[in-house]
Amino acid sequence: MGYALTFEGLRDLAEGAAVLGTGGGGDPYIGRLLVEQQLKAGRTVTIIDAAELPDDALVIPSAMMGAPTVFIEKLPSGAGNIAALRALEAHLGRTAAATMPIECGGLNSMMPLLLGAQLGLPVVDADGMGRAFPELQMETFAVYGVSGSPMAIASDHGDTGIINATDNRRMEWLARAMTIQMGGASYISDYPMDAATVRRTAVPGTLTLARRLGAALRQARAEHADPFQALAAALSGTLYTHGLVLFRGKVTDVDRKTVDGFARGHVTLADLADPRDQLEITFQNEHLVARRNGRVVAIVPDLICTLNSETGTPVTTEALSYGQRLTVFAISTPDLMRTPDALDCFGPTAFGLADPYTPVEHLTAVP
Amino acid sequence: MGYALTFEGLRDLAEGAAVLGTGGGGDPYIGRLLVEQQLKAGRTVTIIDAAELPDDALVIPSAMMGAPTVFIEKLPSGAGNIAALRALEAHLGRTAAATMPIECGGLNSMMPLLLGAQLGLPVVDADGMGRAFPELQMETFAVYGVSGSPMAIASDHGDTGIINATDNRRMEWLARAMTIQMGGASYISDYPMDAATVRRTAVPGTLTLARRLGAALRQARAEHADPFQALAAALSGTLYTHGLVLFRGKVTDVDRKTVDGFARGHVTLADLADPRDQLEITFQNEHLVARRNGRVVAIVPDLICTLNSETGTPVTTEALSYGQRLTVFAISTPDLMRTPDALDCFGPTAFGLADPYTPVEHLTAVP
Missing domain, CATH: 3.40.1610.10 (CV3147-like domain)
Incomplete structure (x- = not known):
């Protein structure tokens, strides 16, 4: 068993x-x-x-x-x-x-x-x-x-x-x-x-899914393959249908406070080639919304993941720091987390965000 | 029964x-x-x-x-x-x-x-x-x-x-x-x-004691007698051996905040005839220490009571306000509340007060 x-x-x-x-x-x-x-x-x-x-x-x-x-x-x-x-x-x-x-x-x-x-x-x-x-x-x-x-x-x-x-x-x-x-x-x-x-x-099945995502990252490293393609491949065929790169850049600012028992704040990344191209993520323990030059590109309950650009290693909000090279990777949540009742419970308004929920796969992604 | x-x-x-x-x-x-x-x-x-x-x-x-x-x-x-x-x-x-x-x-x-x-x-x-x-x-x-x-x-x-x-x-x-x-x-x-x-x-026996103190105040009012003498008389022969007037005056200042779930602050009274003669009480929900012109005249766990000077009606910390005519009445606590273990638990140091505990009946009282 x-x-x-x-x-x-x-x-x-x-x-x-x-x-x-x-x-x-x-x-x-x-x-x-x-x-x-x-x-x-x-x-x-x-x-x-x-x-x-x-x-x-x-x-x-x-x-x-x-x-x-x-x-x-x-x-x-x-x-x-x-x-x-x-x-x-x-x-x-x-x-x-x-x-x-x-x-x-x-x-x-x-x-x-x-x-x-x-x-x-x-x-x-x-x-x-x-x-x-x-x-x-x-x-x-x-x-x-x-x-x-x-x-x-x-x-x-x-x-x-x-x-x-x-x-x-x-x-x-x-x-x-x-x-x-x-x-x-x-x-x-x-x-x-x-x-x-x-x-x-x-x-x-999420424990097994997590194990497969970890194995995909491990294998990509061993084979010098692209970790983000490996993650996307591991997600296909699961309840989490889409995995896509939203942004690659350097951390230019972290504003993080521990208030009311939570780690709250923002992290800003800038494109290495064009520093005016920026992505800002707002978090409350977890990443809630990513805005590229002011426009929402992913929002809760879709997953916004900050990963080391070289290795694909996840970087948690408490470890974010200036100068890190990060890739922001988005994952679509399963359908049972996108129903109206689910969005009432943990969608944007549950976090005081005014932006409506739009599935990440309907928002423009960077290839 | x-x-x-x-x-x-x-x-x-x-x-x-x-x-x-x-x-x-x-x-x-x-x-x-x-x-x-x-x-x-x-x-x-x-x-x-x-x-x-x-x-x-x-x-x-x-x-x-x-x-x-x-x-x-x-x-x-x-x-x-x-x-x-x-x-x-x-x-x-x-x-x-x-x-x-x-x-x-x-x-x-x-x-x-x-x-x-x-x-x-x-x-x-x-x-x-x-x-x-x-x-x-x-x-x-x-x-x-x-x-x-x-x-x-x-x-x-x-x-x-x-x-x-x-x-x-x-x-x-x-x-x-x-x-x-x-x-x-x-x-x-x-x-x-x-x-x-x-x-x-x-x-x-404290419920019955409270009832007797209340009855003493009621009877004193009916008989136009001194309520503070009535209280002192009702206390004699109980575990609370001493009841004495510490000060009579007018409230000249109240500083009270609700912080960390407590009502904390100070009240200052001045003698009506000589306003330089002042009594300050520090409280945390309850009155903790009374200082007359800087000198401690009663301290926790002895009881410091603020009562209307005319009627003897008790005035609680949340009801203290400028201009009230109050009499500060002290009551000695029972012996089982004055042991070293008891003072560790609810004596001056338990409230962060530097002053040592001295029984109120050993401190000078105003007749």
């Missing part, structure tokens, strides 16, 4: 998840190290399809919450993820049959693998964002009627909490404050649901 | 609790109205001695949390107090045999009475502060080894939470953030304990 993750598969998955993280989700490097430690200790990460679980099996997603800028200053020890799961199990009076990611981007693609290895729990190959988003209500689970509450939250210090909010936005609002008090980072278990509901509401 | 509170007893208790609230705890007026509504609807508030409960009976205290400045702008509906109690009962898997106040000051002397009337639960005649304090770890319960966690928190909107903190300070820290997110006010149930522990750690 399912497959066991190898060391190479883990490294590929981490890199692919950083691509899908669209600049956010936290750098998966730290999480990858924690999972590697488990594999070295002889433990196993088993990735399964939701179809392998009985309809009524309880699945409890697992994640970290907080600003990625905090995780790089205060490395997560991984101690709180078991505490969060156990607190939610105790509250529900039921035991989880599996865990899964709430987002397939960055660090949070690793945390369920860590928990799975620690406890011998299988990890469902799916997630609730199909990428990374900054807030807990921004889940396909939520769009399709699942309550995030009751959720559990834990610190690295042994504190735990349960939140039963009247809606998923209030859950985010209350959990964000707890996270800030816990030092800007917390471990959470939320959106507990049965496997039938996972199948109905999750974006399927 | 115990006694049922009358309308007159309730009014007396509310006024006496505002005296013991030392400027804080929130104005009991709103809470009194909520309890009166219950009495008018035929419900009963039964006040019992902790000795009347079996050793292992579960007592769950009930309170509101937040800045008093918020309560006067956004009246509590009382809807969340049952939710908080039920959330904690569900978490513990046990039912409360009684409730009680965590502080005997102001609004929080009323909230357990409201809950008791709503659910037919007796209210234990005791509390954990012997007055009001601004923070949840400032409890005799905590001083004498009781954990505040697990605690429950609820909003007026139907959200609930459970906090299991590693210590009572962290519980305060986490609950304060939830309270702020809940709009600056929340309903809490914390320090669940058995009746034997109540008897060991609580300040006994």
Whole structure:
């Protein structure tokens, strides 16, 4: 049943998840190290399809919450993820049959693998964002009627909490404050649901997709091939139909602040040959909108990825710095993330952006 | 068993609790109205001695949390107090045999009475502060080894939470953030304990004391007697051995801000005959220290009460305003609140004050 993750598969998955993280989700490097430690200790990460679980099996997603800028200053020890799961199990009076990611981007693609290895729990190959988003209500689970509450939250210090909010936005609002008090980072278990509901509401196969994207980048490097063509090829035939280069340039400005528990700001890139040709990306943990000379060329929930122009290595928002040569690569989101209800939940207006949502493949791309 | 509170007893208790609230705890007026509504609807508030409960009976205290400045702008509906109690009962898997106040000051002397009337639960005649304090770890319960966690928190909107903190300070820290997110006010149930522990750690008889102080003020008014002499007389023979007038004057300045979920500031009074003779009080929800011309004349945990000079009516920190004629009345705290452990928990240093604790009866008082 399912497959066991190898060391190479883990490294590929981490890199692919950083691509899908669209600049956010936290750098998966730290999480990858924690999972590697488990594999070295002889433990196993088993990735399964939701179809392998009985309809009524309880699945409890697992994640970290907080600003990625905090995780790089205060490395997560991984101690709180078991505490969060156990607190939610105790509250529900039921035991989880599996865990899964709430987002397939960055660090949070690793945390369920860590928990799975620690406890011998299988990890469902799916997630609730199909990428990374900054807030807990921004889940396909939520769009399709699942309550995030009751959720559990834990610190690295042994504190735990349960939140039963009247809606998923209030859950985010209350959990964000707890996270800030816990030092800007917390471990959470939320959106507990049965496997039938996972199948109905999750974006399927995203852990395997991330692994394939990472493998494509690895192989392109080995073969001195174009990493962006490799990514586009790996995406074709998946739910993410389009992958295209939006811009290549040099970072000329980064404006980033950690406010209200988020990393918020802008990054500006200029074309190397024509510095008047500029692309500006606005982010809240994740990249939200890319504007080329003022015109929108990609907007949330489509994925805007900042990658090293030479190697295709993803660069997260907290690692952006002046002078980096980056290629901005866009990926179209799956159809279940483009419905009116989905756009209400995590489209442009959900982030206070006035621009309408237009699918990235309908906006002009640079070849 | 115990006694049922009358309308007159309730009014007396509310006024006496505002005296013991030392400027804080929130104005009991709103809470009194909520309890009166219950009495008018035929419900009963039964006040019992902790000795009347079996050793292992579960007592769950009930309170509101937040800045008093918020309560006067956004009246509590009382809807969340049952939710908080039920959330904690569900978490513990046990039912409360009684409730009680965590502080005997102001609004929080009323909230357990409201809950008791709503659910037919007796209210234990005791509390954990012997007055009001601004923070949840400032409890005799905590001083004498009781954990505040697990605690429950609820909003007026139907959200609930459970906090299991590693210590009572962290519980305060986490609950304060939830309270702020809940709009600056929340309903809490914390320090669940058995009746034997109540008897060991609580300040006994404070609801009845508050009722007697309120009755003393009422009778003094009816008889045109000095309300401050009436208060001092009512205190003699209780655990609160000394009651004395520190200063009489006019408010010449109020500096008050609602920050970090607290009402913080200073009030300055000047003597009517000699305006150079001034008393300044520093507060954090409650009055913390009174300095007459720079010299400390009373300091926490002794009680510093601001009362209308004519009527003896208590004036809470959120109601202080320029021009008021006030008498500053100090009350010595009971001995169990003056031990080294107690002073560590809620003495001057717990509030960042450099001045040492000196019992108010050893400092010079104005006759």
